[in-house]
Amino acid sequence: MRRIILLVLAICSAAVFAKAPSQTELDTLAQQLLVKYELLSAKPDTCPAPHQKQCYLSRLTFSTPFDANSQQWSIYFSQLMPIYSTDSSQFTITHINGDLHQIKPSSAFAGFKQNTPISIEFYSQESQITRAEFMPNYILASAGLTSRVINSTKTAIDPDTKLELQPYLAPFLTYEQLQTSNDDATPWMDAEYLYESESRPILNTPPLSLIPKPVALTLLSGEAVDLSQGLNLQLANDIDQVQLTAAIARLARFGIKQHSQGIKTTLKLDLAADNPEAYTLKIQHEQITISATSSAGIFYALQSIAGLVSLDNLTIPALNITDAPRYEFRGMHIDVARNFRSKTFILNTIEQMAAYKLNKLHLHLADDEGWRLAINDLPELTEVGAKRCLDLTEQRCLLPQLGAGLDSQSAVNGYYSQNDYIEILKYAQAHFIEVIPSLDMPGHSRAAIVAMEARFNRLIGQGKSVQALQYRLVEPADKTQYSSIQHYQDNTLNVCLESTYQFIDKVLDEVNALHVQAVVPLKTYHIGADETAGAWVDSPSCRRLQNQQPALHSFNGYFIEKVSAMVAKKGFKVAGWSDGMNDVTLKSMPANVQSNAWATLSDGGHEVAHRHANQGWDVVLSSPDVTYFDFPYQSHPQEPGNHWASRAIDSKKVFEFMPDNLPAHAEIWRSVNNHHYSADDRKTMRTKPFIGLQGHLWSELIRSDRQAEYMLYPRLLALAERAWHKAPWELDYNGQGAKYDQNTGHFNTTLKQQKAADWQRFAALVGFKEFAKLEQAGRFYRLPSVAAQQQSEGLDAFTLYPGIVIEYQNSLGNWLIYDDENKATNVKQVRTLSQRGIRKGRSLAVK
Structure with missing residues (x-):
């Protein structure tokens, strides 16, 4: 009996201890809880099952300046790569969907003690190594209370560089935090590395030329x-x-x-x-x-x-x-779906595209994390699908993916009204730019799916079952389990439902109506068609479709062929990403097709581009290892960007692109892990030309218009150079096929010298002329990093572009203007200044 009484008392005591916090207690904890995230290693010695080959090890540490005993709370946070193993007795971490995870106290959690840190170490899949990939805005929640963003997980703005800071993220100091595996040879591009590897400017005045270079x-x-x-x-x-x-x-x-x-x-x-x-x-x-x-x-x-x-x-x-231009298609792809871009940003980007003679704006208007265009009669698409907040039922908003936080009015949320879109169309037309809208399907469609489920629930509640089913995009009886490339379990339209095609038909007609109203004809519609991961396997409707059409080769191919026919019937050219377009049968496609070839060059990307061009499609080159501007300019922890296709895409690399000869880059470039690679074109020769080239600004990691401009400029100028002008130094394509690697020597010394001289011309134009024009226009271009070396006679420093003011920090901590005629000694750091001296570039330490 005594044991029973003690057990009852213990349970009662635990229940009291585990009481829910009050709103005041939750608010105070959100304000005072210090969260610190540490990437311990991107290549740990061992990885727990089932991801033994690749994982990364991190640590979250929590501390408070006071005791906090409540257990009935959760922290929701974004983690790009799913956490699959946790080393903690006090907390559990659960992957919810996409990048959203939940931390909950376990029964062993005894509360936060004043100034006593508690840590969780955990392993995540694959790799996540650039600082930009570690999301902000952790959300503290408890049932029945108003959730709060934890203050210590918010971003800040550096007063000098105006770039985003992540106070919650510990410094990256070692190669363990930069390289993804033991065979990763990615260099740490510090001032010394840049000094040894970058081209020193030689021109002291701008040459008589312009960007892009004329014939x-x-x-x-x-x-x-x-x-x-x-x-x-x-x-x-x-x-x-x-x-x-x-x-x-x-x-x-x-x-x-x-x-x-x-x-x-x-x-x-x-x-x-x-x-x-x-x-x-x-x-x-x-x-x-x-x-x-x-x-x-x-x-x-x-x-x-x-x-x-x-x-x-x-x-x-x-x-x-x-x-005259080299290519008829000279484009820029802007993703406004993952994180929203303001209408002002789009209009400003159109101005700069036109200034450098780009003529296609591929506007990515919908994806998993957002639907950004108002559609008549489907208000849920924007009322629910254009904002993120913490509503786990997703009847009011989408889950707070990508560190979106709680504020539905923040810059990462939003949409274009119909008037906004019409204004964009007219503004683009006034700058001789064609807008190519894209509402990605059938994968990358979670925003549409969630919004249409909210519509379904609303109409069912009103007793309107027929209308509710009209545009429903999922089949409740479909028990397929899959995980998309971004780790969603529910982001793919059911391609076997007639209601899916009714929805697409409705959206196409409404988008076209906006073009008609703007008196700007819709010429090309990009259906997306990429990255569908194992969906529809257990869908009853898809099994029926397969029985009806035994020869059906691919559900994704079936979808693309059917939607392409719809698009073509309406008089528009159909476009899609090359991976999805691989799933179709050529005879089932319209005559007029655009394929964006986006396979990485170091993984045989030329083969896809050549095959699609040879079958008569209009191929737009979208090679990620050179045209994806959401990747870092340099492989340095402070440089924002993604990492899976390239660790460094500076403007010089974009300038060096030889788009007519894709396999030839094996002679001059390296793979994502900085290894030499080979490209054999002897069995995949191209017989028809490409129609153009497109830059890309995906927005998963870009939370502001300012950050987007940093990633765009000056790379957009180099893109325009290659899209408009074919340089004499570009290696001609060998129509008979050839093999290329670091030893084949097709790109000879003469061509290398011509390229170097042409780069000096381009760099001088950017440094002496174009930066000033961008600054006058108010564009937040990236200031170049300083290449520097401390020598016996003092500091020697330069930047990739001439005409840029360099500052150095002396041993007293003062910043002074660098003069290469009077070299400074005892230098701690170097950085650049903007044209008007208002903004500073990212500083680098001098060894």
């Missing part, structure tokens, strides 16, 4: 031309000046205004050229003449005038330019 630029005799006197535009009758408004406005911002006393500038559509964007530009003291085949050519000629000048010098020599 031909010839100096003429005669006086220099002072463009500050403005332009007196003389338009032929068949030219609509309204179409040139954006280019004229850019010239005016540079000080080249339009007025009757300016240089007579004749614009004519009389150029005999096959290329519809071709133009000639002749600039002389008394006369400027522009000839083109279309208004687009006139527009680009005016942008070339803007490209020729520096903001502090509007005088140029008399010259003649003959020009």
